[in-house]
Amino acid sequence: MTQDEMKQKVAEAALEYVRAGTIVGVGTGSTANMFIDALAGMKDEILGTVASSEATATRLAGHGIPVLGLNEALQQVDSLSVYVDGADEFDAERNLTKGGGGALTREKIVAAAAVQFVCIVDQTKQVEYLGDFPLPIEVIPMARELIMAEVVKLGGRPVLRDGFITDNGNIIVDVHGMKIKDPLGLEDHLNSIPGVVTNGIFSHQGADIVLMATPDGVEKI
Numbered sequence: 489m490t491q492d493e494m495k496q497k498v499a500e501a502a503l504e505y506v507r508a509g510t511i512v513g514v515g516t517g518s519t520a521n522m523f524i525d526a527l528a529g530m531k532d533e534i535l536g537t538v539a540s541s542e543a544t545a546t547r548l549a550g551h552g553i554p555v556l557g558l559n560e561a562l563q564q565v566d567s568l569s570v571y572v573d574g575a576d577e578f579d580a581e582r583n584l585t586k587g588g589g590g591a592l593t594r595e596k597i598v599a600a601a602a603v604q605f606v607c608i609v610d611q612t613k614q615v616e617y618l619g620d621f622p623l624p625i626e627v628i629p630m631a632r633e634l635i636m637a638e639v640v641k642l643g644g645r646p647v648l649r650d651g652f653i654t655d656n657g658n659i660i661v662d663v664h665g666m667k668i669k670d671p672l673g674l675e676d677h678l679n680s681i682p683g684v685v686t687n688g689i690f691s692h693q694g695a696d697i698v699l700m701a702t703p704d705g706v707e708k709i
């Protein structure tokens with residue numbers, strides 16, 4: 489089975505967590521895109537969606553799925569029923585690295601607004617420790633050199649994501665070479681550096697359920 493076929497299977501499996509009459513948070517990336525395509529079949533059952541990126545909003549709207557702003561949604565309901573998104577890595581405690589697509593800040597915000605975070609991945613994303621995948625940090629542009637110097641002090645190798653601007657108008661610094669043994673501590677530490685908008689460790693907003701596709705089927709972790 490190819491990686492895309494596994495992504496397709498897990499995207500479809502996530503439909504089980506979508507409840508009629510609720511607002512659904514929707515992630516960003518190739519696996520999330522497959523979920524969006526599958527969700528189109530339920531568009532008349534749900535109240536609407538909140539998108540974690542402009543790209544996701546465009547794809548949802550292309551299917552005729554209603555897209556609400558988060559503020560608008562939270563004026564109608566106390567919380568989103570579920571947030572469904574992919575990840576770049578996950579560990580046994582369901583800590584995640586996200587932001588390969590650069591949407592980490594909005595993803596973290598929408599995840600925080602949901603009762604349940606269902607993370608959809610294929611087996612290639614499973615790791616013992618986060619950090620093999622370069623850790624993205626969304627940075628206010630004027631703080632770039634300050635933050636890169638702080639990352640070097642932490643033992644990481646910061647690389648500016650060339651030519652990339654986030655939906656929020658900021659830049660991304662990808663940190664290579666970190667073995668992340670304390671995801672919660674590093675998430676907090678990086679977020680405390682002035683100029684960091686957020687980083688791609690999702691430990692506070694870790695997944696409640698990871699659905700992992702393998703060639704033999706979808707496992708729930």
Ligand SMILES: O=C(CO)[C@H](O)[C@H](O)COP(=O)(O)O
Binds near residue numbers: 573575
């Ligand atoms: O965090 C993300 C985007 O910011 C994605 O969830 C992550 O990059 C995984 O993407 P894909 O499903 O394409 O492998």
